[in-house]
Amino acid sequence: MRQYQLKETKEITKIICNRCGKETKVVSGIPKREMLHVEHTWGYFSGKDGESCSFDLCEECFDEITKGFLIPTECKDE
Ligand SMILES: [Zn+2]
Numbered sequence: 001m002r003q004y005q006l007k008e009t010k011e012i013t014k015i016i017c018n019r020c021g022k023e024t025k026v027v028s029g030i031p032k033r034e035m036l037h038v039e040h041t042w043g044y045f046s047g048k049d050g051e052s053c054s055f056d057l058c059e060e061c062f063d064e065i066t067k068g069f070l071i072p073t074e075c076k077d078e
Pocket of ligand 1: 017018020021022057058059060061062063
């Protein structure tokens with residue numbers, strides 16, 4: 001006798017930049033272009049207590065957004 005378990009898997013096939021809509025294919029779990037992914041769950045002292053937010057940005061949109069920062073992002077070579 002053989003018993004089977006039905007398994008469902010989720011695999012990312014593409015990442016879409018939330019700002020410009022540019023699509024990046026993901027093959028075998030590896031994006032064809034570097035993308036920034038942000039996930040955050042807001043805490044008690046915010047107006048969004050318990051709300052989770054996430055978004056993805058392409059490098060060009062990251063550059064455009066961070067260019068508007070009063071204090072520049074801290075970047076270093078790894
Ligand atoms: Zn973009």
